[in-house]
Amino acid sequence: MLENRTTVLLILPRDVLDRARVVAGKATISLKLPVSLQIVLRALIEEGLKRDGHPAFLANVEVQAKTVRLRRSMARRQRAQEERTNRPSGSSRGQSGRAPRRRQE
DSSP, X not given: OOSSOOOOOOOOOHHHHHHHHHHHHHHHHHHTSOOOHHHXXXXXXXXHHHTTTOHHXXXXXXXXXXHHHHHHHHHHHHHHHHHHHHSOTTOOTXXXXXXXXXXXX
């Protein structure tokens, strides 16, 4: 099962993680076997991938993708705003911090 594996960093909202922990606890009690959070997440991913054409699954993927796009866009705007605010006075917008070129005569 785990002969061909890789490592993944997964960032989840706390409420989703808490719900997965509850599932792990219930599965441990029901199966009378230790069930870790990792086992639950792996099973959820595998089952979700089996439903790749299901409308609810696709709707969830769309929401996740739009949320990521929005957050990244907002972060870029915030960085740009901070750069404009932190720019020393006297520098113009188009310059990259280099000294102006001298005109050759």
